[in-house]
Amino acid sequence: MATASNRPFAKARQWIRRQIPTVLAGALFVVAWAVIARLINNNRIFASISYTISGVMEHSTDISIKLTETFTSVIVAFVLAVLLGIGLGLIVAEISTIRQMALPVVIFAYAVPHPILAPMFIIWFIIGGDITIFTFTGPSAYLFDSVTAAQAETAIAINGVTTFGAWVGFFPVFISTITGMNSLEERFEHFGTLLGASRWQMVKHFRFWRALPNITSSIKATVQLSIVGVIVAEFIASSSGIGYEIVLAWKTNALGYMFGVILIIMIGAYLFYQIVVWTLKVLTPPGSV
Amino acid sequence: MTARDSRTLGSRVPGGGRISIENSRLTRWALSGLGVILLLVFWQAVATLLGLDPQYFPSPIDVMDALQRTWPTLTDALPHTLAAAVVGYLIALVLSIFTAMVLVANERLLNALMPFIIGVNTVPRIALTPLVIYWVGFISLSATFLANYVMAVWVAFFPMLIAALDGFKNIDEATENMLAMYGATTWQEFKFVRLRKGLPFIFDGMKSGFILAMIGTVVGEFVSGTFGIGSMASSVIGQIAIGRAIAIVLVLGFISSGVVFLIYQIESQLIFWQESSIMGEE
Structure with missing residues (x-):
């Protein structure tokens, strides 16, 4: 049974081998950054690595607080987008009259460059007020002595930023749920009829599972889109989140800080994506991711 | 007919x-x-x-009213935004097809650059907007509007590049062997097989690419505040004028779905051998 004991080891080795290109690309990126910074040699045009690090260190508490805020919003937006996308997708896919009636609106909503909608979402929540589900003390209060619990308080809320993020992320899930549900093979259709399955049973036992691979792949796209949505909304909804911090860094000409914040967003987005993919792999049956 | x-x-x-x-x-x-x-x-x-209060929850008639009132400003702002989006889009399109051809022709280069391309494609590129504006402003402060062009290219380029790469690589082994047997040159490979095989993919990329170019431009205008639809929309927040916000959305939505529909029409005329879809591949 040597193979059985070797398996986790082989798996780990395989995993490491798959990470090599990513790690290499990352290393190349750092080297390129250092070389370009050395060539330009002006921190006002292109921040060097050390200047970026010092810029980040200077604002470390701000970044930590805002980062928690942004990624909490991203998670709320992501969850809303996935739940609404699958839910509405199931309904629209099942009832073809509604599907046909909603088609022009869906195409229109898909083709609108979504940032233009952000002001609408933000104004509505300025008028109506945010719906806060609950608040918690963010990790910044534990990480930094200078941060009080009140400063680090983060809210899980439905507000302009999160609803806009959800709107942006909603479409891929919605559309691929419909596509997936409608591409059930005819033989299964016949099989279901033969067994006397009701409409709901067809959905529950056949169509949903046919749509699952489509849904999971669209969820991967939604990860990035909900981050984009949240950051764009933060650009214009002043004073919230990491998106506003970049704008602030731009306005104060703090290039090192700007580089640092952008880099942190990129890394955060990458990690969030990996976590979602891993979670999907664990939660769904094999072969659907 | x-x-x-x-x-x-x-x-x-x-x-x-x-x-x-x-x-x-x-x-x-x-x-x-x-x-x-x-x-x-x-x-x-x-x-x-x-x-409902028409300022906060306008009816369609109120929206039409707001549209009529903002129409002069809107027509002033539109050319700026559209120019940036269309020029940026065309640059990104040409650049993406050209880059994809070079990369597919040099497989080693492609393999080396692939993790980088995938990486850039999966991070939120839009977060770079303030940095782009900063850099463009550094070159010339009066030409900040050029940042919107750059943003359109930057946001639209990578998805279109990946679509073109997927398209050009979409040939089966038998065809590949046949090309090798006939001793086809790289250019002949593209001319007779790859361009045609890649066309549906490129068109799919073009449809979402135009929307992306618009997104890049609009966000550029949000942040830089240069005259255009984006800055008009973000100034609505301070005035709490929902009717105008919806009117702007409608105008831009009709333009961009019109362009997507146009690309779809060209696609279905050009690609006769398979069914095209208006939404493209997500």
């Missing part, structure tokens, strides 16, 4: 086919139209019956 006429004629013949294609298409169009009308009626009814 004649083909369509004969088909419609054929469907009128008693007993000629069960349900004609044209007929069911008519019902589909009717249903779609009905959906839009129902939505508008419902919206108007809710706004009127509940007596």
Whole structure:
């Protein structure tokens, strides 16, 4: 049974081998950054690595607080987008009259460059007020002595930023749920009829599972889109989140800080994506991711 | 033209086919139209019956009003935004196809750059907007609007590049062997096989690419505040004018769905060997 004991080891080795290109690309990126910074040699045009690090260190508490805020919003937006996308997708896919009636609106909503909608979402929540589900003390209060619990308080809320993020992320899930549900093979259709399955049973036992691979792949796209949505909304909804911090860094000409914040967003987005993919792999049956 | 006429004629013949294609298409169009009308009626009814404040919850008629009032400013701002989006889009399109051709021709280069391309494609590129504006402003402060062009290229380029790469690589082994046997040069490979095989993919990339170029431009205008639709929309927040916000969304939405529809039309004319879809591949 040597193979059985070797398996986790082989798996780990395989995993490491798959990470090599990513790690290499990352290393190349750092080297390129250092070389370009050395060539330009002006921190006002292109921040060097050390200047970026010092810029980040200077604002470390701000970044930590805002980062928690942004990624909490991203998670709320992501969850809303996935739940609404699958839910509405199931309904629209099942009832073809509604599907046909909603088609022009869906195409229109898909083709609108979504940032233009952000002001609408933000104004509505300025008028109506945010719906806060609950608040918690963010990790910044534990990480930094200078941060009080009140400063680090983060809210899980439905507000302009999160609803806009959800709107942006909603479409891929919605559309691929419909596509997936409608591409059930005819033989299964016949099989279901033969067994006397009701409409709901067809959905529950056949169509949903046919749509699952489509849904999971669209969820991967939604990860990035909900981050984009949240950051764009933060650009214009002043004073919230990491998106506003970049704008602030731009306005104060703090290039090192700007580089640092952008880099942190990129890394955060990458990690969030990996976590979602891993979670999907664990939660769904094999072969659907 | 004649083909369509004969088909419609054929469907009128008693007993000629069960349900004609044209007929069911008519019902589909009717249903779609009905959906839009129902939505508008419902919206108007809710706004009127509940007596909602037109400043916060405008009815469709209020939106039309706001559209009429902002129309002069809107027509002033539109050319700026559209120029940035269209020019950026075209640059990104040409650049992406050209880069994809070079990369597919040099497989080693492609393998080396692939993790980088995938990496850039999966991070939120839009977060770089302030940095782009900063850099463009550094070159020339009076030309900050150029940042919107750069953003359009930057946001639209990578998805279109990946679509073109997927398209050019979309040939099966038998074809590949055949090309090798005939001793086809790289250029001949592209001319006879890859360009044609890649076309559906490129068109899919083009449809989402245009929307992305618009997104890049609009966000650029949000942040930099240069005159355009984006800055108009973000200034609405301070004035709390929902009616105007919706009017702007409608105008931009019609333009961009119009362009997507146009690309779809060209696609279905050009690609006769397979069915095209208006939404493209997500």
